[in-house]
Amino acid sequence: MASFRPKEIISVLEKFGFIRKRQSGSHVIMYHPNTKITISVPIHTKDIKRGLVMGIIKQAHSTEEEFLKLK
Numbered sequence: 001m002a003s004f005r006p007k008e009i010i011s012v013l014e015k016f017g018f019i020r021k022r023q024s025g026s027h028v029i030m031y032h033p034n035t036k037i038t039i040s041v042p043i044h045t046k047d048i049k050r051g052l053v054m055g056i057i058k059q060a061h062s063t064e065e066e067f068l069k070l071k
Contacts, residue, residue, distance in 0.1 A: 003047035008071060009056060010041055015070045016060055037061070 006028075010020070013030045018039065021031035030039045039059050042048060048056075057067050 003049050004053050004071075005047055006041060006043045009048060009053065012067055012070045013039065013041070013056075013060060016062065018060070032060075035061070 010028060010030065014020075016032070017034065018030040018032045018037075021029045021038070023029065023043075024040075026043050027040045028043055030041060031037070037059065039056055041056065042052075053067075054064070057064060060067075
């Protein structure tokens with residue numbers, strides 16, 4: 001898996017049912033109303049590297065395949 005743009009990650013999380021709860025500095029806080037999961041996504045000019053993307057996928061209780069399918 002390659003790196004992702006922050007907007008791509010937010011878009012996929014929204015497809016999973018997450019909503020933008022708020023923005024705190026350079027991070028968007030995504031919230032899922034059913035599972036009560038909160039995920040922080042950094043908003044930087046650079047791509048988000050693979051390790052952090054994998055961590056976000058794990059926090060969302062998803063798999064790499066599901067994430068890439070919704071990209």
